[in-house]
Amino acid sequence: MKGQASMAGAGKEDRTRPGDAVVRPRDTMAEHVAALIRKRSAAGELITAAEIPDLWEVEYPSFPDADGSGEDIAGILTRLVHENEDLHKLSGAGSPCYYSDLHMTAAYAQIVLHKQEGPLRLIAETVRQNSREYQRPVALDIFTQPPFNLEYNQVRDYLSIMTAMAGYGDIATTSSSASRIYLYSTAHLEREHAVMLAEWLDVGQAHNP
Amino acid sequence: MSGYGGWAGKVLRVDLSTGRIWTEDTIDRYKEFLGGTGIGYKVMWDEVPAGTKPYDPENRIIFGVGPLAGTGAPCNGRTAITTLWPTCWPIPLVASGHMGGQFAAKLKYAGYDAIVIQGKAARPVWLMIVDQKVEIHDARRIWGQGIRGATAAIAEIMGQDAVVAAIGQAGENLVPMSVVMNAVSHSAGGVGSVMGSKNLKAIGVRGTGSIRIAGKKGDWEKLIKYHLSLLGGNNQHVVPNSPQPWAEFYDPKSRWNASRGKRWGAAAHLVDTGTCAPRETNRIAYRSNTAAFFLGDNLWKHTVRGNGCTSCPIRCHTMLKVPAVAAKYGIPAVGQNTCVGLFFGSAFFKKLPDGPRGETSLEACMVGMHLADDLGVWCNYGQLQRDFIKLYYDGVIKKKLGSREFNSYSWNRYEQGDPAFLFELLPRIAGKEGELGTALGLGTGHMLERWGLSEEEWGKDKDLSYWKMGHPKHHASEEAGQCGLLINLMYNRDAQCHSHTNFLRNGLPLPLQKKLAAELWGAPEAVDGMGDYKPMHPAKARMAKWSLLRKELHDSLSLCNWMGPWVASPLRERGYRGDDSIESMLYKLATGDDKDREEMDKVGERIFLLHRALTIRGMGTKEMRDRHDRIPAWVFADKAGKPPFTKGTTRLDRDDVRVALDMLYDELGWDRATGAPTRETYRKFGLDGVAAALAKRNLVPP
Structure with missing residues (x-):
């Protein structure tokens, strides 16, 4: 058995914290774009290349226009991701998005991305991720909580839609004996396992507090 | 001194x-x-x-x-x-x-x-x-x-x-x-x-005195801050229960259930629990709302604050304010408790009018807390309530009570889920009034014997959670496979061990748990996925032994085994590792007694060994394997008939469990045939006198 006797890192931050990342004067457009990404991430949102010019006018009215500086936004973003450890590009079904991991983890950014891609994809990808990475079904009602914020009946409606749509054939449901609906992906969880886990999560754990 | x-x-x-x-x-x-x-x-x-x-x-x-x-x-x-x-x-x-x-x-x-x-x-x-x-x-x-x-x-x-x-x-x-x-x-x-x-x-x-810390003040303060940095939420769950911007992982069943927007709604001034990120060690007390975890999100609005023990930042006893119960039942509007204490009252009812998380359930919780915590009635980790439901709905209570006593209870009220029924039942248990009050107050084993019911039958019903010797399971095979089973065999009441379950339920994905398990217990096979158990492995026996010794160590140091150990942490930069040496580091600095982790584990083992010796002496037999370490039948059954080691069942295999016992006994230096410690093992831990006293009664294996 190995212990970790060292207290290295106790009381220290591993990374620069939100808000402290950019303290020197920003004298290039790229630095301003980086700051924009970080600001959006701090608000729990991703940013696309197409959004930058509009935001630019609001945030930096005294600075040269984003599209008049001679630098291509796409090129700047590529360079920023390469040069800044905290900035990342996220590709999904739509345009690429950018975020700073000073303010959100990759896992959270994925959820925000799926949210942008619409409720069907948000539900399906969340269910798949839970089945794949955690080997667990998820209760339908987690989608009523932040950061998902869907209505319970909406989720039920979306599930009905998904059953008739291509690309969602792996999303399945089961109910616990306490009538709570659980979702899982048949691509990653066997039905009998999912049924047993749903019962354990909803009922069994209550008997094993 | x-x-x-x-x-x-x-x-x-x-x-x-x-x-x-x-x-x-x-x-x-x-x-x-x-x-x-x-x-x-x-x-x-x-x-x-x-x-x-x-x-x-x-x-x-x-x-x-x-x-x-x-x-x-x-x-x-x-x-x-x-x-x-x-x-x-x-x-x-x-x-x-x-x-x-x-x-x-x-x-x-x-x-x-x-x-x-x-x-x-x-x-x-x-x-x-x-x-x-x-x-x-x-x-x-x-x-x-x-x-x-x-x-x-x-x-x-x-x-x-x-x-x-x-x-x-x-x-x-x-x-x-x-x-x-x-x-x-x-x-x-x-x-x-x-x-x-x-x-x-x-x-x-x-007491007006103080405790002297042997080590340097600066070192002690640094160690405390380090320990705090490793803390998660209640039961050392190290990930939040919902996706958070700061979190890589989440688990809807985590007891780290606070986040921005979650509020203590009955506090004098509304309190938002905030982001509750890991590095905010001055805000650990906001991370967990035990009442909301067990009774539902509706409880946030009834929460006054978290309460708890000396020097514990977790505050697992949630203080609740439910004004309606004061008028309706004449009890205080404010109550507090944790875990089974919270739902002591509601657990008596098979059905409640608005479900297990409705307002009536909450009222039953408040009434139950009020009565049980004043009369001083124990629930035996919920076994009292499970027994009561089974006895009533199987018709046993009606059969065992005279009609006069039976009719003195408002059974209609009970069946309808009226919390006022608890005012009829609980005082009679506390007062040993009548046959029902007397029998329920005895505890499961003695109650079954009094009423001529079979303890073996009780052990066949998984839903009853009954284990052995009058007590229920406490994080046994149903959630922790062979490791949980082995731990639950060792004690003379419910095991109360959380070393293993606090790790298994910490919320980290299984591959990460396996990685940490390999570092701690020598192989990733120490842990399995829930309902995906694999055959016994030596690392599982090492994990079981570690869990037992860590429990005894905590119980002897006054550390809380409900919160620890702290071998996983919420810290991404540490790869979610905690520290297996935190107990020995605290002990060494506090006392000045220079013992490292291995030496402290030996102390824990000495204490655990003495518990085994006391049990052997009390039972008057060394045949512990057969007569003490008994396993209820439900462990080897599956309602759907699924065989052991298939996905979707927690059923264990009898031959495999025999191997598991052999491995644990080997780890502990106990005789395989009897399950009793050997003379050499007693000697190794300085308990020669204990061995000699037992040997005189032929209670040490040859």
Whole structure:
């Protein structure tokens, strides 16, 4: 058995914290774009290349226009991701998005991305991720909580839609004996396992507090 | 007293038969057993002969705390209460109950590491401890009162700085299913009637001293901050229960259930729990709302705040305000508790009008808390309620009670889920009134025997959660496979071990858990996915042994095994590792006794070994494998008939479990055939005298 006797890192931050990342004067457009990404991430949102010019006018009215500086936004973003450890590009079904991991983890950014891609994809990808990475079904009602914020009946409606749509054939449901609906992906969880886990999560754990 | 820090230095001895009060030197007699259960087992071994009954004056009840109690170490508020266990069936054996609250720290500040009570007072008394001043007082004025009334009466005498551990009417009436409680809601189940048998209503403690830390102040402060940095939420769940911007992982069943927007809605001023990120160590107290976890998100609006033990930032006893119950049931609008204590009342009902998380359920919880925590009735980890439901709906209660008694209960009200029914039932348990009240108060094993029901049958029903010897499972095979099973075999009551389950439920994905498990127990096979169990592996036996020893270590240091160990952490930069040496680091700095993790584990093993020796002596047999380490039938069954080691079942295999026992016995140096420790093992842990005494009775394997 190995212990970790060292207290290295106790009381220290591993990374620069939100808000402290950019303290020197920003004298290039790229630095301003980086700051924009970080600001959006701090608000729990991703940013696309197409959004930058509009935001630019609001945030930096005294600075040269984003599209008049001679630098291509796409090129700047590529360079920023390469040069800044905290900035990342996220590709999904739509345009690429950018975020700073000073303010959100990759896992959270994925959820925000799926949210942008619409409720069907948000539900399906969340269910798949839970089945794949955690080997667990998820209760339908987690989608009523932040950061998902869907209505319970909406989720039920979306599930009905998904059953008739291509690309969602792996999303399945089961109910616990306490009538709570659980979702899982048949691509990653066997039905009998999912049924047993749903019962354990909803009922069994209550008997094993 | 030597120059050690940490310990207060004295063990207080009280003989209630003679009125004699004296002290012993802790270091001279008990240092190798640390404190808590260690002192408890040592006293029981030295002073209570086999054959003694729980209510005999010769029985001892030991309130033991450890060298970390009353220091600044996180989660140090546990008092271990060791005695002969009245609900242990078919014969009483040694066990311990554990209460948090403020008692442990106050006892240390008064100058004591333990109180050993023996004898029986001629009339009801209570014990007053104010530093060196220890007096036995007449308790006739408070005898017959509930815990709250008795506590208030003693607090009036001793002042607000005092902590009072009291029994209710259940303990007074020698109801085995009874508790002792301090600090409003912090109870130790199973021991109330032992105090009652000694005519001891309460112990009030006021301490004005302090605990010396042997190490340098700066080092101690640094270590405390380090320990705090490793803390997760309640039960050391290290990920939040919903996706958070700062979190890589989440688990909807995590007890780290606070986040921005979650509010204590009944606080004087609305409190938002905030982001509750790992590095915000000054806000750990906001991370967990136990009531909301167990009773539903609706409980946020009823939350006043989190309450808890000395020096524990987790605050797992949620204080609730439900104004409706004051008018409806005439009980206080405010109550607090944690875990099964929270839903003591609602758990009696099979059906509630608006479901298990509705308003009626909440009212039942409030009524249950009010009654149980005043009368001092114990639930035996929910077994009381499970037994009651089965007995009623199977028609047993109707059959066993005379029609007059049966009709004296409002069964319609019960079936409709009316919380007012609890006012009929719980006082009768506490008062040993009638056949039903008497039988339920005995505990499962003795109740079944009284009513001619089969304990073996009880062990076939997985939903009953019954395990053995009158007690339920406590994180056994249903959630922790062979490891949980092995742990649950070892004790004479429910195991109360959380070392393993706090790791398995920490919320990290299985591959990461396996990686940490490999570092801790030598192979990733130590842990399995839930409902995807694999055959026994030596690493599982090592994990089981580690879990047991860590529990005994915690119980003897006064650390909380409900919160620890801290071998996983919420810190991404550490790869979610915690620190397996935190206990020894705290111990070493606090006491000045230079022991590393391995040496501390040996102390834990010595304590655990003495528990086994006490059990062997109490049972009068060394055939522990067959006669003590018994397994209920439900472990080997599956309702759908699924075979062991297939996905979707927690069913275990009998041959595999035999291998599991062999492996654990090997790890512990116990004889495979009997399950009894060998003479060499006793010798290895300095218990030669124990071995010799057992050998005289042929209780050591050849």
